[in-house]
Amino acid sequence: MQRGKQTWWFENRPVIVGTATVVGPDEGEGPLAADFDLIHPELDMQQKSWEKAERLLLEQASDLALKNASMTKEQLEFFVGGDLMNQIISNTFAARTLGVPYLGVFGACSTSMESLAIASLIVNSGAGKSVLAGTCSHNCTAEKQFRYPTEYGSQKPPTAQYTITGAGAAVVAPAGIGPVVECATIGRIVDLGITDPFNMGAAMAPAAVDTIQMHLTDTGRSPGDYDLIVTGDLATVGHGIAADLLKRNGVPMEQTQFKDCGLMIYDVDKQKVQAGGSGCACSAVVTYGHLLKRVQSGELKRILVVATGALLSPLSFQQGETIPCIAHAVSIEQSGVYA
Amino acid sequence: MSSKSARREGFKKMTMSPKEYQAFAKTREPSRSVLSNCVRAFLVGGFICLIGQGIQEFFMHAFKMPVDKAANPTVAVLILISVILTCLGVYDKIAQWAGAGTAVPVTGFANSMCSAALEHRSEGLVLGVGANMFKLAGSVIVFGTVAAFFVGLAHLILGTGGQP
Numbered sequence: 001m002q003r004g005k006q007t008w009w010f011e012n013r014p015v016i017v018g019t020a021t022v023v024g025p026d027e028g029e030g031p032l033a034a035d036f037d038l039i040h041p042e043l044d045m046q047q048k049s050w051e052k053a054e055r056l057l058l059e060q061a062s063d064l065a066l067k068n069a070s071m072t073k074e075q076l077e078f079f080v081g082g083d084l085m086n087q088i089i090s091n092t093f094a095a096r097t098l099g100v101p102y103l104g105v106f107g108a109c110s111t112s113m114e115s116l117a118i119a120s121l122i123v124n125s126g127a128g129k130s131v132l133a134g135t136c137s138h139n140c141t142a143e144k145q146f147r148y149p150t151e152y153g154s155q156k157p158p159t160a161q162y163t164i165t166g167a168g169a170a171v172v173a174p175a176g177i178g179p180v181v182e183c184a185t186i187g188r189i190v191d192l193g194i195t196d197p198f199n200m201g202a203a204m205a206p207a208a209v210d211t212i213q214m215h216l217t218d219t220g221r222s223p224g225d226y227d228l229i230v231t232g233d234l235a236t237v238g239h240g241i242a243a244d245l246l247k248r249n250g251v252p253m254e255q256t257q258f259k260d261c262g263l264m265i266y267d268v269d270k271q272k273v274q275a276g277g278s279g280c281a282c283s284a285v286v287t288y289g290h291l292l293k294r295v296q297s298g299e300l301k302r303i304l305v306v307a308t309g310a311l312l313s314p315l316s317f318q319q320g321e322t323i324p325c326i327a328h329a330v331s332i333e334q335s336g337v338y339a
Numbered sequence: 340m341s342s343k344s345a346r347r348e349g350f351k352k353m354t355m356s357p358k359e360y361q362a363f364a365k366t367r368e369p370s371r372s373v374l375s376n377c378v379r380a381f382l383v384g385g386f387i388c389l390i391g392q393g394i395q396e397f398f399m400h401a402f403k404m405p406v407d408k409a410a411n412p413t414v415a416v417l418i419l420i421s422v423i424l425t426c427l428g429v430y431d432k433i434a435q436w437a438g439a440g441t442a443v444p445v446t447g448f449a450n451s452m453c454s455a456a457l458e459h460r461s462e463g464l465v466l467g468v469g470a471n472m473f474k475l476a477g478s479v480i481v482f483g484t485v486a487a488f489f490v491g492l493a494h495l496i497l498g499t500g501g502q503p
Contacts, residue, residue: 049461149458151425152475153434153441153450155376158369193357194364202364213350241367249351272435275369 001124004218006211007185014123015335017176018069021289022061023281024139024165026273030266035289036166037064043140043165050150051089054138057167057281058083058094062134065169069176071130076100076171080118081134082111083280084163085145090136098132109233110187110309111135112168112284113328117184119172120330129174136167137279146197146314159199161235162273164265168284170292178335179295182302185215185329189311193322197312200323201238201262201275204308207325208234209245211306215329216251224255227300230291232283232307232327233262235276261286283307287332295334302333376438383433383440391417391444414445421446425453451475 028039081091082105095102107114115133142163194203239260262276398409459471494500
């Protein structure tokens with residue numbers, strides 16, 4: 001079960017039997033638009049508050065994931081999820097709608113893989129037969145809580161990232177058709193003293209590097225064992241730094257493709273998103289919408305998703321604290337290929 | 340197969356100290372052109388002032404107001420324009436391009452209050468709009484008042500300025 005220091009090996013091979021992704025207008029104009037289940041043309045989604053809109057995204061993603069898994073709400077046993085809002089309200093209210101036993105988790109933007117790892121652990125251990133892992137973020141709720149009012153005219157630096165509006169959900173079960181969750185490496189907090197909340201890529205890069213190296217050490221693998229290693233939301237600045245750090249530490253990343261969800265979801269040159277995308281939904285919608293479809297079709301045999309999170313609060317950075325960061329890695333492979 | 344290709348020697352641990360890393364990360368930040376930002380701020384800020392001057396001239400000529408009396412309705416009109424642009428969701432887009440050009444004039448102050456009021460409308464009129472409207476503008480007022488106090492003090496000590 002435990003392999004090495006930080007890795008959970010899922011020997012019973014839990015399967016992602018259904019996923020769904022719902023996104024907002026900017027993501028719908030991005031290069032991955034065709035891979036999403038539902039695209040909202042408006043940011044407010046006809047809701048009375050941004051928070052209600054974010055919740056709606058997750059409710060819709062959960063419903064669609066169950067539908068794609070050919071499952072009813074009654075068949076769902078557990079729900080694991082989290083988001084960026086204070087007291088993870090989006091997930092809590094979505095869990096109220098779902099009405100199933102719920103574990104709320106917080107890993108900022110790493111929540112996607114944190115919740116998937118926990119869901120897979122539950123299924124692998126036999127503690128549950130159908131577990132939903134979900135997460136969501138909304139550009140305007142994140143702006144409102146962490147930065148300034150959405151309509152406030154402040155100039156963002158080029159290192160800033162654009163929080164994704166969207167939600168992703170995945171149903172994990174002991175058997176079925178779909179990609180297999182092979183193992184997960186739980187990250188530890190890495191904080192190298194970056195204090196600028198407008199440069200979270202640079203803050204999170206060392207955490208991603210730490211988790212990737214720990215994963216390779218724990219599993220005895222090299223990057224070439226993956227068709228793709230993808231970080232969550234390091235964006236232009238952070239992803240470049242992570243690639244350099246890995247090279248410096250002697251990790252042969254040239255054996256594989258090394259990408260970043262925050263750079264895949266938008267056309268960074270054309271869309272006004274500064275350094276790239278971020279937010280809980282970033283790695284969730286890219287993985288559940290885009291990447292798993294490639295895994296299922298066999299285009300990618302095995303991928304490592306390293307979701308990165310900056311665990312700051314508006315209070316902590318105003319008090320001058322540095323940004324503690326984390327990254328959780330989950331290895332997903334095509335079923336039957338390596339079994 | 341895959342697991343057989345495992346590396347034999349370990350990877351280097353993170354060898355940078357936080358200080359070294361911060362310096363390294365600093366070098367990776369894309370540079371912000373101070374010059375083009377200044378030029379944009381000058382152009383947009385100047386243009387807003389030009390509009391203000393135009394409005395003031397209008398009040399002076401159309402309503403035969405003296406210069407000092409025309410200033411008040413001029414500011415009110417500028418605030419109104421800023422609030423309308425904020426409500427239409429345009430002001431923040433202009434600001435991303437213009438930087439300080441839209442932040443410094445009175446329109447920036449109006450935008451900071453209007454955007455906060457809009458954002459917190461969902462929390463109600465009292466605890467939302469009322470309590471949050473000065474969230475950003477509050478510090479401008481506080482430090483503006485403090486600065487005015489010290490300037491006044493300096494005038495008093497030096498015996499300069501002030502009206503009889």
